[in-house]
Amino acid sequence: MARTRSVPYRKVTPISLFSPEDEIFAQGERAGSIYRVEFGAVRVYRLNSDGRRQVVAFHLAGEMFGLEAGATHSFFADALVQTGLTQAGLPDEISPELLMLALRSMIRAQEHLLVICRQSAVEKLVAFLMDMVERQGGLEQIDLPMSRIDIGEYLGMSIETVSRSFSKLRDEGLLRFHGARKVELLDIETLKRLCR
Amino acid sequence: MARTRSVPYRKVTPISLFSPEDEIFAQGERAGSIYRVEFGAVRVYRLNSDGRRQVVAFHLAGEMFGLEAGATHSFFADALVQTGLTQAGLPDEISPELLMLALRSMIRAQEHLLVICRQSAVEKLVAFLMDMVERQGGLEQIDLPMSRIDIGEYLGMSIETVSRSFSKLRDEGLLRFHGARKVELLDIETLKRLCR
DNA sequence: CGCGCATTTGATAGCCATCAACCTCTGTGG
DNA sequence: CCACAGAGGTTGATGGCTATCAAATGCGCG
Incomplete structure (x- = not known):
């Protein structure tokens, strides 16, 4: 569905490796990077106040994630399997592609809503x-x-x-x-x- | 939650009036405007292939909506009560505020997800x-x-x-x-x- | 005042969460 | 090479919540 390969990177890092359960970022942490899954898979989730976990999204090879509305992450992200990620700071100029990434994430969330309801x-x-x-x-x-x-x-x-x-x-x-x-x-x- | 007053308008139209059930836009229609609710209330929904309706969002006075990922609307929107809307074309430059609107819409969709699950x-x-x-x-x-x-x-x-x-x-x-x-x-x- | 629609209330059945037991696969150590 | 342990997954039994069908009530509006 939401292919996200088209967003341009700035200062792409070398691939960093994550083992299953390794945390990529945590809720409340300072945001500012976007990530691309080079191989492996990632889950993005949130913990409710009663401790239950709600998985918001999975990200597979080739997909991007980590864009946030505020200065800090609203979700947790960790690796499901052996996973390689590259990371890039947000471009200074807000590109149309970045907007598209945000909009596609929104559409995906709403599609998810339709499925669940x-x-x-x-x-x-x-x-x-x-x-x-x-x-x-x-x-x-x-x-x-x-x-x-x-x-x-x-x-x-x-x-x-x-x-x-x-x-x-x-x-x-x-x-x-x-x-x-x-x-x-x-x-x-x-x-x-x-x-x- | 997602206050959206801060997005700047270009070519703001006069207030247009909608009665209850009046359609604001339909799924598949060409998108390209964003709307602001001046008074009244709007519902945004989608029709499943079996005809059931899934309401995706309500928008109250002061809130903005209608931003789309593609060239066409993925949802229907209509008025719940007597409603006044202003409308504006998207700015040529993608402003940080517009990105924020998109991101907040995404967060809102994900919050909604958490509530429903x-x-x-x-x-x-x-x-x-x-x-x-x-x-x-x-x-x-x-x-x-x-x-x-x-x-x-x-x-x-x-x-x-x-x-x-x-x-x-x-x-x-x-x-x-x-x-x-x-x-x-x-x-x-x-x-x-x-x-x- | 009375009609029509929205909302509420009642009764019932079915789906799914939960608790529990069992199975399967994998890795480890003898 | 086999036995075992532990985690993840499957299957079974049961109760509770909610969808559905049905009927009554309330409310807005002419």
Whole structure:
């Protein structure tokens, strides 16, 4: 969906490496850089006051993130798997491309909203899968760099419901698993119809 | 929350008037203007492919909306009540203020996401009320320019559940109604605690 | 005053969160 | 090479919340 390769970098750093769970930035920290995922995957989340985590976004290779409205980050970001990032300060001139990045992030958040509201568990999961397919180049076999917990926190449902929904789709012959983190989509047409 | 008065206008039009249900722009229409609500209230929504409506945002007096990522609008917008809008073309130069408007819209969308996910019906409704209070200047008496249907479509719940949640809060002595569209908040501290 | 629509209230069923137990995979150490 | 431990994932059972259908009530407006 929101491809973000077109935003120009200034002072691009060498690739820095992050292991799973390594923090990239924390809520409240001073912002001012944008990041690009060179390889691996990132999750962006927020902690509610009662300690529950809400995953706001995942970012895959080629995508950019880290733009903030204020001087400080409103979210946490960490690596899901071995991940390489480059980092750049914001350009002095606010470029049209930067504005586009912000607007696309907004659209993505609103799309996410549409998915989460008023959809059943299976529908949400299918929408998530279709999004992942698109962002991984449309191949029928996709990697899920995130755990079931992450998926649940992203879609607003329990891990058990995530798992049960996967099983349901598998039993209906729509998915095939190769381990828990590799999925093959067996009938993309039917799946597309499922997410309305 | 996202006050948007600071974005500078170019070629501000005279106030145009909209009656309830009057369309301001439609999904797919050519975008390129931003709007400011001079008085009244606006709802921004999207129609799912199955015809259900998802309300993405409400905009009250003093707020701006209509910024788009692409050349065309991704959403519909119409007036909830008698509403006056001014309109301006986008500045040629992309101003920092415009970027801020985009970023604040993004943050607002993500906040909305946090409210809708993983919160009970009453919690969502309280969060909605607290947002409305803040945007109406913090007074304890607030107007709801939108119907129960709109609130339901905004929060992702049925109108019956909206109504029942209102009744619950009323029975607990936290709200008093003066007609269905005027609410008095009787215990803001307790209400704040309720939305976590 | 009375009509029509919005809202509220009631009854019921279904989905999903939760608690619990079991399974699977992976890495480690004997 | 195998046994084991631990984490992540799956499956089962149950209760609660909320969507849905249905009906009553209230309110705005002519």
